[in-house]
Amino acid sequence: MPSPTSPLPESPVPSDAKLLPFVEAGLRDLSALVALESVSAQRRMLPQTAQAVTDLLSAEGFTVRQYPGQVAPLLIAEAGEGPSTLLIYNHYDVQPETPLELWDSPPFVLTERDGRLYGRGASDDKGEFASRLAAVRAIKARHAGHLPLKIRWLIEGEEEIGSPSLARFVEQHASELSADGCWWEFGSINSEGRPMVSLGLKGVVCLELRCRVADSDLHSSLGAVVDNPLWRLAAAVASLRDSTGRASIAGFHDAIRAPSEADLQAIRELPDARGPLRDTYNITRFLGDDTEHQTRSNLTPAINVNGFHGGYEGEGSKTVLPAAGFVKLDIRLVPDQDPDEIVKLLRTHLDTLGFEDIELIELESSEHAARTSADNPFVKVALQAAREAHGKEPVVSPSSAASGPLYPFVKHLNVPTVIMGIGNIGGRVHAPNENILKRDFAAGVRFGVVFMERLAQAKPS
């Protein structure tokens, strides 16, 4: 039922002409935010960026409270009144910009080329935040300056380092964050303009392996008599999975919840994702075959090597036996794998294979996987709004291949969550030349308006 305080405009879908000034203002906000080098892994410009976000929200009438996090402030902003309460989750921190030489324009200068906007955070997650803020401005303009639903906006600055403060924070601030549903920080639109909606996230553990055999580098002729730390790390890394990508760690798969028939059916209906990936990134080696792609992406854990470094890296050769080396890993988890248990299994695995000397360091707060059911009423409102705003049928996945701190929302707030946003398959998130399509930013603002209008009409039920 429409709420009496929020009369429905003729159509919930605003025209492009009416939306244009809000889109343009949103892109100006995005440009200003991208300029702030808020790399959480390196503790760069985090308080300044928190303040910039606070200022943007305050200017739109939000009450904003900043709370200290382990590394960066967390913000809770609140505004509006209506039949529904929407929790929005975003983050203002970004991934490191290295390797710098592979960027075609400066990473912290939002730069337009051929309909795309390039910059670190253009997509993940400053573009998402800016498009949603633009939608708030647009819906207020349609309602004489009033926001016809309650929005609770949780924005953190530690997402790219595993959200070490968030789980406890959500638990402690549960009453301030309770809502009818949560709109997650990312998502994407495919090349046909169909919104890609995920209803879950994988968990993640980030680790470093270190090996050292001497105080200093040695002449490589000693390789006949001294063990090589890079060989040891290579053997350890090789032992973690087989050539199909399946983990070889004893007990690794034991806690995995069997997928529901609904999950399996949803996966069968998903369109080909491998072809577009291949075309965009010229990927030459996939794991498994085409038919497995969506199962792997949605339902399968994965062990990935983020970096491997040690010894000589210059031109030509240097016949050295390096004193030490290190490897960075991330392990993506599915329900109900427990991150702490996985680390223990990995330690046991290394010890069993004789790699007791390899140091295992957990780098950041790990995350459990979590999912929302497709038949939740809030999910249905979001999908209907997506149909209206985009004019296309959404593509719905049981789980994204990516991770995020969804588990505390499910555990402490019990809030259904939709993962929808403005990313694109060529968006190079976490990599050089991160970008969004300018048209997706506008589509994201339009979706935000329709989604909020539908929530302003009635509480999902």
Place this chain on the structure above:
Amino acid sequence: MPSPTSPLPESPVPSDAKLLPFVEAGLRDLSALVALESVSAQRRMLPQTAQAVTDLLSAEGFTVRQYPGQVAPLLIAEAGEGPSTLLIYNHYDVQPETPLELWDSPPFVLTERDGRLYGRGASDDKGEFASRLAAVRAIKARHAGHLPLKIRWLIEGEEEIGSPSLARFVEQHASELSADGCWWEFGSINSEGRPMVSLGLKGVVCLELRCRVADSDLHSSLGAVVDNPLWRLAAAVASLRDSTGRASIAGFHDAIRAPSEADLQAIRELPDARGPLRDTYNITRFLGDDTEHQTRSNLTPAINVNGFHGGYEGEGSKTVLPAAGFVKLDIRLVPDQDPDEIVKLLRTHLDTLGFEDIELIELESSEHAARTSADNPFVKVALQAAREAHGKEPVVSPSSAASGPLYPFVKHLNVPTVIMGIGNIGGRVHAPNENILKRDFAAGVRFGVVFMERLAQAKPS
């Protein structure tokens, strides 16, 4: 029989006082040579350094001819007249100085601390060259300005990149290089002051493995569906050897010549080398046990990882699936392993394991192993001179663990070769803080004088 043109001084061993001015002049030469950044892998300052060496030799009456090499000039210098002809082989190029942050003083400034002289090339090989040149000056002073033996001095600038020009050069210039014996470019003195003499060198092949799976780095959540180039390289590297260091490449050991009984006996007589190595470098992981050490060092081939690089290397974590990575390897060979055959076996090994996508690049000219027999008369003269000069019994190894372009000398010149020099176990050759002991430099000059005096007395027979 003493030659009538070279009357024997009272003792062939000069006093410390008489030697001192020659040692001091030699250290000044060394300081000037270390200042020249002749890194052959990076093509730095090679012609300048060749000219500096030419000038030093010309000043002592050597006729010096420079010949173009693939990367750096080769020099043949000749001077003196007497019953014997001594071929000396040295090189004026050095290894890269990275990692720079681990040096305690600038790598290209010869710096004295606690009786040691630090600098890139202080030992390998500018220190060796400078000590021998100082010996030439000293013996000339003892013989009224005449050099009482013929010295042919071959000095190249491509040794640290595998001497790509040398084998052909030695073949083409065989008549200019023929000699009664060859004094090789390096060697060492142990902590008891005993000269460490080797009579052979291992061969070597330097390789790079490269793997790429995409045009650009990817978000690591794609690790569920896209293969990881660092995992592939790790699995390939792990497959090359077992945890004892033994190569796992099919056919790798087939061509290895069985050691002679004399070699095995020599090895049984060698003193403990593992203890001093452990103490100097705090080595925590040796291959094999103490009893195997000398066999491994002298007679066993080895596969060593020089470097492994790809993906994120900063602080914390970056959840990226790197597009590509590379590994640098060196493989030390023993007689009669053929470097080209080893590369073919490795390619077949990779293909057999499904690593057809891993590119295999031979980085520099490879080298065959070679050895000289301990009962050669030239070897006996060298060992006797070492006994006299050092006052200690030399430690004689059938082969060094290190490599060098000895094979063309054996093949084209058929010249017996002794590997003797002024290095020390803590010399950190090829690594940060490369150094020599100042007392070893002086001992090297003294040995050079006695060795040349003995050769001036009679042709070895």
